[in-house]
Amino acid sequence: MQPNTVQQLNQTNSAMNFVQRGAFAALPIVFGYLPIGITYGVLAKQSGLSLIEITMMSVFVFAGAAQFVAVSMINAGALFVEIVLATFVLNLRHFVMSFSIMNRLRSVSLKWKIPISLGLTDETFSVASLYPKEGQKKGGMWFYASMILVSYFAWILGSFAGGLLGEVIPEALSQSMGIALYAMFIALLIPSVRSEWRIGLIAVLSMMLNYIAYAITGNQGWSIVLATILAGASGIWLLPQEEVEE
Amino acid sequence: MTAIIVGMAIVTMVPRFLPAFVVDKWVYPKWVSRWLNAIPYAALGALIFPWITGVIEGKPYIGVLGGLVATILAFLKINTIIVVLGAIITVFLFNTVI
Numbered sequence: 001m002q003p004n005t006v007q008q009l010n011q012t013n014s015a016m017n018f019v020q021r022g023a024f025a026a027l028p029i030v031f032g033y034l035p036i037g038i039t040y041g042v043l044a045k046q047s048g049l050s051l052i053e054i055t056m057m058s059v060f061v062f063a064g065a066a067q068f069v070a071v072s073m074i075n076a077g078a079l080f081v082e083i084v085l086a087t088f089v090l091n092l093r094h095f096v097m098s099f100s101i102m103n104r105l106r107s108v109s110l111k112w113k114i115p116i117s118l119g120l121t122d123e124t125f126s127v128a129s130l131y132p133k134e135g136q137k138k139g140g141m142w143f144y145a146s147m148i149l150v151s152y153f154a155w156i157l158g159s160f161a162g163g164l165l166g167e168v169i170p171e172a173l174s175q176s177m178g179i180a181l182y183a184m185f186i187a188l189l190i191p192s193v194r195s196e197w198r199i200g201l202i203a204v205l206s207m208m209l210n211y212i213a214y215a216i217t218g219n220q221g222w223s224i225v226l227a228t229i230l231a232g233a234s235g236i237w238l239l240p241q242e243e244v245e246e
Numbered sequence: 247m248t249a250i251i252v253g254m255a256i257v258t259m260v261p262r263f264l265p266a267f268v269v270d271k272w273v274y275p276k277w278v279s280r281w282l283n284a285i286p287y288a289a290l291g292a293l294i295f296p297w298i299t300g301v302i303e304g305k306p307y308i309g310v311l312g313g314l315v316a317t318i319l320a321f322l323k324i325n326t327i328i329v330v331l332g333a334i335i336t337v338f339l340f341n342t343v344i
Contacts, residue, residue: 235284
């Protein structure tokens with residue numbers, strides 16, 4: 001009885017520890033999601049969506065860029081099929097990202113993999129990728145789960161607040177907040193570039209490919225998918241043999 | 247509207263969870279692993295540029311300036327939240343003052 005209880009206590013402690021660290025790692029995402037969520041909510045409100053519809057779209061779709069596009073398409077009177085197709089193409093990048101993360105989480109059971117994959121966005125993916133060691137630790141899944149859930153609630157809360165506030169926020173401020181997510185992506189990328197300059201090369205190559213692909217296809221979704229896959233392939237040669245992770 | 251939300255949810259969820267099943271059933275060589283490990287950096291690059299130039303419509307340099315400030319702050323190992331704040335303030339100042 002005694003050792004059993006102690007063991008259980010230890011497990012709970014380390015899970016709690018992972019949950020706290022995950023929530024802390026999510027803070028920059030929260031910081032980006034709240035203003036962007038509010039902006040989405042304001043735009044959606046102006047496009048005629050009700051507060052419930054605005055919030056439910058965030059609950060069930062949880063994909064910022066796609067929600068922005070959908071709202072502007074609804075505003076322009078687009079058809080159901082057009083909106084769903086645009087969402088599909090725009091979110092196809094998460095298929096590539098999910099592949100990358102699931103490769104790291106091979107040893108983890110499906111029970112964890114499925115909810116984590118459903119919570120993948122550009123931001124949660126980036127943070128999860130840059131904490132790869134958590135995935136190998138026992139109970140490390142609590143880190144991912146907590147990081148994703150905190151981000152998810154920030155997104156929902158931001159959207160709800162935006163729908164509620166309507167046009168209260170000055171435009172100059174909400175516009176300036178549009179830089180928040182890019183700044184976060186940069187902040188996530190730079191530490192890796194500092195320790196391995198070839199990573200910077202991969203990212204810059206991807207930017208250029210993306211620029212070209214967008215000029216050719218005129219579609220944000222396809223160009224991101226193409227650039228990510230092609231520039232990622234340069235990693236086959238550029239990335240140093242990775243340390244044994246067993 | 248409900249149909250649109252459900253449709254969007256389905257086409258977003260399926261590509262997200264499909265790899266969870268595939269990875270289990272497929273053993274692939276080391277170079278594929280290196281490819282997949284480079285994906286995060288390639289994805290970050292493709293998520294930043296050229297979209298950052300569209301932060302303030304018609305003034306692409308403002309987004310780039312915000313990005314530069316973020317890059318410098320991040321290189322100095324400054325906390326992410328301050329990096330984000332610094333970029334917001336830069337964009338706000340350039341957009342309203344200048």
